[in-house]
Amino acid sequence: MNDDFDDELRRLFSDDRLDVQVxxxxxxxxxxxxxxxxxxxxxxxxxxxxxxxxxxxxxxxxxxxxxxxxxxxxxxxxxxxxxxxxxxxxxxYTSTVTVTVDPPTAGTGTPNPPGGNTTPKSSSKSSTAKPPPPTPEAAPPVWSKLSLGMSYDDAMATGELGNAGAGTNENCRYHGLKPGNGYVDVYISLITGIVRINLPDSGKTSKGIGAGSTVADAKAAYPTATQNGSQLVVPVIGTPQWKYVFETNGTNVTAVYMRVAADDQCL
Structure with missing residues (x-):
């Protein structure tokens, strides 16, 4: 029986119909x-x-x-x-983020400053500008042919001086004008020259102020004038430095003279 089984297996394995076709x-x-x-x-x-x-x-x-x-x-x-x-x-993908900082205030078109909407405060104080000081007078220190600072010999050579008065100092000479309107009209230092010239009663300054002018007119003509007792003193720019002195009675000018600004023993 075993032989028959073996024979059957051999027959089946040898059957081509059972082969797998690849x-x-x-x-x-x-x-x-x-x-x-x-x-x-x-x-x-x-x-x-x-x-x-x-x-x-x-x-x-x-x-x-x-x-x-x-x-x-x-x-x-x-x-x-x-x-x-x-x-x-x-x-x-790339994303773009737009950030707006402090956009302009609506209706103004002006961006807000950093820190918020700040409106500048207007100052309530109004400053009144002071007028500039008056311009100092500038004029040559000359009357007729005489001038402040002129030496004694040059002053005598002009022919403007009259009789000499007695000097209080050996270096000082005092003269009247020709034709003289007073005893002392010209004060001369032998060291520094003419130090003072008294204008005659008819004499006037370059701005028309003389004996008889009102004090108000003198102040209007010379805004730099300062009050010194009964006198109005006007500094004038020139060589040498000098000034007008207006003698007054409180209402009118009574006399006018020119003198050097520096003190002198002959004044």
């Missing part, structure tokens, strides 16, 4: 399927590595790991066509 491209199909699966795994690994590196700065869209369900049969028949799905692409 196509000639079966091996290549298996290799191609394995390559496709390896490429998909590598693509998925690279994609997740890119997400980890980029982080929050780069957005990734449409990242879909391929499904094994779409891989298709690993052992296609001779009539099937192999297709490879490309790896998903990564897109980078």
């Amino acid at each position: 196509t000639s491209d079966a091996t290549d199909a298996v290799v191609r399927g394995a390559d496709r699966r390896r490429r998909r795994r590598n693509a998925v690994t690279a994609t997740f590595a890119l997400v980890a590196l980029v982080g929050a700065g780069v957005g990734l869209s449409q990242l879909r790991p391929p499904s094994d369900d779409t891989a298709g049969p690993l052992l296609p028949t001779s009539s099937s066509t192999a297709s490879a799905t490309p790896p998903p692409s990564a897109s980078t």
Whole structure:
């Protein structure tokens, strides 16, 4: 009986109808399927590595790991066509944020200064500008042919001097004018020259002020005049420095003379 069973097995194994028929491209199909699966795994690994590196700065869209369900049969028949799905692409998005700081106040068109809407405060104090001081008088210290600072000899040579009076100092000479209107009209220092000239009663300054003029007229003509007792004193720019002196009775000018600004023993 055992021999019959063995014979039956040999007959079955030797029957060509039970052989499995394998196509000639079966091996290549298996290799191609394995390559496709390896490429998909590598693509998925690279994609997740890119997400980890980029982080929050780069957005990734449409990242879909391929499904094994779409891989298709690993052992296609001779009539099937192999297709490879490309790896998903990564897109980078850049967002722009616009920040507006202190926008202009509506209706003004002027931006607010830092720290809020600050309106400059107008000063309630009004300053009154003071008028500039009057310009000092400027005139040559000359009367007729005589001038302050002129030496005694030059003064005598003009022919303007009258009789000499008695001097209170050996270096001082006092003369009247021709035709004299008083005893002492010209004061002369032998050291510094003429130091004072009294104008005659008819004499007037270059601005028309003389004996008989009102004090108001004198002050209007010479705004730099200062009161010194009964006198109005007007400093004048010249060489030497000198001044007008107006003797007054409080209402009118009674006499006018010119004198050097510096004190002198002959004055």
